[in-house]
Amino acid sequence: MKTVSILGCGWLGKAVADTLIKKSYAVNGSVRSEKKGKTLKTIGVTPYIIQVENTGITGDFDSFISKADILITAFPPGIRQDPNANYAARIKQVLASLPSNCKLLHMSSIGVFGAMQGEVNESTLPIPDRNVGEQLLDAEKSVMALGTHATIIRLGGLVGDGRHPAKQLAGKTGISAPTAPTNLVHQIDVVNFITAIIEGNFWGETLHCVSPSHQQRGDFYTKECEKNGLALPQFSKNKSGRNKKVLDTKSAELFGFTYQLAGCHFKDC
Numbered sequence: 001m002k003t004v005s006i007l008g009c010g011w012l013g014k015a016v017a018d019t020l021i022k023k024s025y026a027v028n029g030s031v032r033s034e035k036k037g038k039t040l041k042t043i044g045v046t047p048y049i050i051q052v053e054n055t056g057i058t059g060d061f062d063s064f065i066s067k068a069d070i071l072i073t074a075f076p077p078g079i080r081q082d083p084n085a086n087y088a089a090r091i092k093q094v095l096a097s098l099p100s101n102c103k104l105l106h107m108s109s110i111g112v113f114g115a116m117q118g119e120v121n122e123s124t125l126p127i128p129d130r131n132v133g134e135q136l137l138d139a140e141k142s143v144m145a146l147g148t149h150a151t152i153i154r155l156g157g158l159v160g161d162g163r164h165p166a167k168q169l170a171g172k173t174g175i176s177a178p179t180a181p182t183n184l185v186h187q188i189d190v191v192n193f194i195t196a197i198i199e200g201n202f203w204g205e206t207l208h209c210v211s212p213s214h215q216q217r218g219d220f221y222t223k224e225c226e227k228n229g230l231a232l233p234q235f236s237k238n239k240s241g242r243n244k245k246v247l248d249t250k251s252a253e254l255f256g257f258t259y260q261l262a263g264c265h266f267k268d269c
């Protein structure tokens with residue numbers, strides 16, 4: 001039986017754990033509180049309380065990782081909550097503790113690309129325009145140094161299972177960039193994408209996981225709010241240069257991946 005350890009077993013990590021357990025993997029999952037650890041136990045995950053800080057890792061990381069065939073890093077940069085969070089340094093510490101026989105599946109973000117980079121795919125050089133993007137990219141560079149021991153997935157905005165940006169935007173005013181494309185991906189598609197990589201042994205890759213349905217933000221969120229009886233969002237009329245459209249050009253070729261929930265509609269969330 002293969003063991004997968006998920007560092008950051010939150011909204012996405014738990015969904016991945018649930019699927020892997022059903023496929024007979026042993027799953028270790030980390031959270032930062034005992035209470036959340038108890039919830040993990042109820043779905044069959046062996047819980048660990050671990051926190052990756054800028055200068056150390058608290059908790060029993062050695063046991064968490066010792067039997068793992070694959071480590072999935074699925075904790076966010078955390079810079080919005082703590083401006084002093086150094087995500088790149090945190091990932092470097094995790095890598096320093098990674099046993100040599102353990103593969104790494106690293107959850108990164110399309111945030112490595114600047115908002116005005118236009119159409120980008122896996123061959124495009126990311127030029128981040130914010131601190132968080134720089135840190136994500138710096139972390140990716142450390143992961144890439146592992147070569148065929150690791151794969152990076154750059155995720156679009158995550159929707160599904162109670163999460164959809166239309167919920168947050170409903171009734172808001174002055175929202176920027178109405179003509180910018182959406183770059184979303186549904187939780188179900190991400191879980192299938194991760195499972196395909198693990199089961200097919202696709203290592204040494206940097207992949208984009210973003211729904212191929214890119215709509216204009218203004219139209220999309222207005223329609224989604226309309227259909228669901230939410231207060232309509234008001235978009236700014238000011239011009240915006242924001243035009244990032246992130247394409248997944250690799251996964252179909254590598255492992256025949258197709259997005260089931262390409263539209264990322266509110267009704268699926």
Ligand SMILES: NC(=O)c1ccc[n+]([C@@H]2O[C@H](COP(=O)([O-])OP(=O)(O)OC[C@H]3O[C@@H](n4cnc5c(N)ncnc54)[C@H](OP(=O)(O)O)[C@@H]3O)[C@@H](O)[C@H]2O)c1
Binds near residue numbers: 036073076109155
């Ligand atoms: N949300 C998006 O739209 C989006 C977009 C692109 C990429 N991503 C990436 O997708 C991954 C999963 O995101 P998510 O939405 O599932 O996140 P989430 O729901 O916030 O879950 C994050 C998990 O990581 C744990 N965690 C947070 N900071 C940590 C730290 N410093 N050390 C150790 N554990 C820590 C949390 O513990 P507690 O449960 O105890 O809080 C939680 O279990 C992340 O890598 C994120 O960067 C997300």
